[in-house]
Amino acid sequence: MLETSTDPNFRELKFVPICEGILFAVVRIDSYSWPYVSFPAGDGYLLINYCQDGRCEVELDDSTEICLSSGDLCLSSSKKVASPFSLPTGHYTGLELSLRLEDFRNGSVSVLGSPLDIVAEIPGRFGLDRQSYVSHVSSELRSLFADIYSSALCDNVLFLKSGILKLLLTLSARDIKSKSLLRTSYPKSHGKIAREIANMISDDPSIHYPLAELSDRYGISEGSIKNIFRSVFGVTYSEYVRNIRMRVSMDELSETDNSIADIAAHVGYENQSKFAAAFRRSNGISPLEYRHLHRRGF
Numbered sequence: 137m138l139e140t141s142t143d144p145n146f147r148e149l150k151f152v153p154i155c156e157g158i159l160f161a162v163v164r165i166d167s168y169s170w171p172y173v174s175f176p177a178g179d180g181y182l183l184i185n186y187c188q189d190g191r192c193e194v195e196l197d198d199s200t201e202i203c204l205s206s207g208d209l210c211l212s213s214s215k216k217v218a219s220p221f222s223l224p225t226g227h228y229t230g231l232e233l234s235l236r237l238e239d240f241r242n243g244s245v246s247v248l249g250s251p252l253d254i255v256a257e258i259p260g261r262f263g264l265d266r267q268s269y270v271s272h273v274s275s276e277l278r279s280l281f282a283d284i285y286s287s288a289l290c291d292n293v294l295f296l297k298s299g300i301l302k303l304l305l306t307l308s309a310r311d312i313k314s315k316s317l318l319r320t321s322y323p324k325s326h327g328k329i330a331r332e333i334a335n336m337i338s339d340d341p342s343i344h345y346p347l348a349e350l351s352d353r354y355g356i357s358e359g360s361i362k363n364i365f366r367s368v369f370g371v372t373y374s375e376y377v378r379n380i381r382m383r384v385s386m387d388e389l390s391e392t393d394n395s396i397a398d399i400a401a402h403v404g405y406e407n408q409s410k411f412a413a414a415f416r417r418s419n420g421i422s423p424l425e426y427r428h429l430h431r432r433g434f
Contacts (some may be wrong), residue, residue: 185204199324386419
């Protein structure tokens with residue numbers, strides 16, 4: 137029988153017994169913080185976190201941070217959480233596994249009859265002695281995590297164990313050298329810079345902030361700014377700017393009677409034509425078509 141632990145603030149951990157050496161839980165939080173470390177972590181453990189939905193920011197004990205958004209996987213083995221988890225969207229759903237590596241090394245762990253001693257090689261394969269590993273997963277892995285999540289929620293322990301077995305075998309065999317979406321932990325100070333820049337963009341999307349200008353202002357390279365945005369927000373700097381501009385323009389198209397030319401100027405486009413082309417690339421329809429479909433009260 138599955139065990140469920142909840143508190144009055146809509147925070148839930150659903151623990152599922154798998155086997156000796158493997159702890160597993162579904163995490164569901166509707167709050168802006170999570171003050172507890174669910175499982176043992178640090179030296180001697182491999183911690184696997186997958187974000188199903190929402191967003192989570194974690195500060196580690198070496199003054200670095202990690203951010204997870206929907207579809208992100210994090211592997212770590214030597215760092216511990218230094219402060220409560222921050223949940224900027226007020227919502228997080230994910231999966232968490234804690235693996236006691238010594239049990240895998242001595243061959244005492246098996247799932248559905250399959251020995252899993254090769255799991256002890258995962259920290260070395262992913263370079264976890266140097267830093268945590270964070271990446272947006274492939275569609276194949278995302279589907280596997282979705283199966284694990286649904287099996288846990290519907291108490292289908294056999295299917296759940298099968299999914300976890302497949303996951304661990306996949307991670308044990310994976311070659312990450314060519315992984316283009318690899319992200320890493322980043323200094324806490326760099327996370328602060330990224331969020332400050334993001335707030336500037338949101339406050340006035342009509343202003344263009346060239347990377348060279350931001351580099352001079354904050355004393356870090358343009359490449360570092362690009363890497364920080366990928367690590368903190370899961371997208372490039374230019375993608376982040378475009379996403380903010382599209383979000384603001386969609387709100388204005390549906391909630392105001394501002395002209396499309398005025399909206400284009402407000403979100404930083406030189407003219408209505410360039411705005412319309414960018415809007416169609418992002419949304420598949422023109423601004424005018426979007427307004428007709430989503431107009432509210434005008």
